Ligand code: NAD
């Protein structure tokens with residue numbers, strides 16, 4: 043049976059995850075609108091799509107309303123790396139909350155389906171391990187990460203209230219650390235930092251002792267889970283964890299990247315930032331049961347592809363964020 047062509051809006055569509063999502067939706071033949079204010083991304087991420095007749099790029103800030111006619115919305119607009127979201131924390135909170143209100147209002151008016159890219163950060167520094175969706179989290183509401191964590195929690199609340207009160211057709215996924223080509227080389231996230239440092243032969247900066255953990259999901263697997271959730275049954279709205287349950291210490295990650303790049307870099311231990319979660323691993327039982335989804339890419343394999351990307355770009359074309367004094 044021929045597939046129905048949908049008009050799909052991707053907010054934050056020029057970012058790391060958004061650009062991969064646009065690739066997949068354009069390739070599937072949908073009419074894709076990519077909306078972005080380029081706060082943490084650059085046009086080069088979607089330059090290859092600009093000539094496609096089913097791709098449109100709009101420079102817009104989602105904290106302001108916008109009227110479009112669409113069938114589906116993926117709401118990804120929000121700075122995601124700690125250095126980026128802490129640069130202007132008030133703006134980060136506005137982007138999550140006002141952005142959610144604007145896409146939910148649009149979904150209500152257009153009777154569109156809308157998916158929220160939420161985060162494992164809603165669990166804060168978790169006291170339950172691994173984290174199932176039923177865990178309510180341990181977030182410091184006045185800490186340096188709160189602008190992001192609490193903004194995303196408020197956005198989830200808005201999604202569920204629009205669902206309960208206005209019958210908006212929602213989906214909520216909680217994304218765990220994801221990596222891959224098109225990560226911003228200066229976003230300060232651990233995978234991009236370590237690969238850039240290793241390629242440059244610079245010290246690999248481990249914050250703390252390196253025994254805290256994260257679980258890293260390759261971008262292709264993540265996008266697959268996101269699209270499955272959007273296309274899944276209307277009675278499963280989430281929230282659902284999408285991430286890779288294989289957990290690694292930050293030191294193991296550093297050692298693997300040094301090995302895979304053949305780098306002479308040495309490890310440099312630095313102080314751990316405040317409120318940095320000590321462990322994080324998704325319980326993906328629900329995603330397996332409801333979506334038939336699980337990640338397929340091993341860390342080593344995904345890192346090799348990411349290293350290849352970082353070797354292919356010109357670092358001088360990317361700006362480090364302006365320091366926030
Ligand atoms: P990213 O920074 O590469 O992408 C975010 C995009 O949103 C950028 O293109 C940025 O310019 C845009 N943006 C920011 N503020 C905006 C605004 N006010 N109006 C319009 N556009 C705006 O980050 P990413 O890793 O691609 O993350 C995408 C989404 O997934 C985010 O919502 C993030 O919270 C969520 N997420 C990502 C991860 C991860 O590991 N990558 C983990 C959890 C959640």
Ligand code: UDP
Pocket residue numbers: 123124219230231232233235236247248249250254256292314315318319
């Ligand atoms: N981290 C690190 N060195 C770096 C960047 C990050 O040791 O150069 C640590 C960071 O303190 C955190 C983990 O790596 O414990 C993951 O950090 P990231 O910013 O990638 O994501 P998040 O903390 O949001 O999971």
